[in-house]
Amino acid sequence: MHRLSSHQVLRRYKITSLFIVLMFLSLPLAVGCFLYGWYANDAVWMRNAGIFLAAGLVLKVLAFMIGERLKCPLCMATPLRSLGCAKHRSAQALYGSHKLAVATSVLFEGNFRCPYCGETTGMHVRERSSRSDLR
Numbered sequence: 001m002h003r004l005s006s007h008q009v010l011r012r013y014k015i016t017s018l019f020i021v022l023m024f025l026s027l028p029l030a031v032g033c034f035l036y037g038w039y040a041n042d043a044v045w046m047r048n049a050g051i052f053l054a055a056g057l058v059l060k061v062l063a064f065m066i067g068e069r070l071k072c073p074l075c076m077a078t079p080l081r082s083l084g085c086a087k088h089r090s091a092q093a094l095y096g097s098h099k100l101a102v103a104t105s106v107l108f109e110g111n112f113r114c115p116y117c118g119e120t121t122g123m124h125v126r127e128r129s130s131r132s133d134l135r
C-alpha cells in the first residue's frame with residue numbers, strides 16, 4: 001500500500017473528497033425539490049432546488065480548486081479528476097463515476113484505489129528517515 005507525501009496532501013484529499021460527495025448529493029436533492037415544488041406549485045421548494053443546484057456548482061468549483069493537483073503517489077495521475085484516459089481493468093465506478101468511488105473510499109475506508117494504475121494508497125503519511133537515522 002502506498003502512502004501520501006505530507007499531511008497537507010492528506011488534508012486536501014479529505015476535503016476534496018467531502019466536497020465531491022456533497023456535490024453528488026446536491027443534484028438529486030435539487031431535482032427532488034424541483035419536482036416536488038412543480039407538483040405542489042410551491043415556490044419555496046423551487047427556491048430550495050435552486051439553492052441545492054447553486055451549492056453543487058460552488059462545491060464543484062471548490063473541489064476543482066483544492067484538488068486539481070492531488071496526484072496518485074505511484075502513477076502521478078489525478079484520481080479525483082477525470083482525465084479522459086483509459087482506466088485500469090479493475091477500476092470500479094460508483095453510479096458511473098470513478099471520481100465518486102475514489103472520494104467515498106477516501107472518506108469511509110481510509111484508502112483509495114487509483115482508477116488509472118489500480119494501486120491502493122492509504123490515507124497515511126509516508127515516514128521520512130532523518131539524516132541521523134542513516135548513520
Ligand SMILES: [Zn+2]
Pocket residue numbers: 072073074075076077114115116117118119
Ligand atoms: Zn495511480
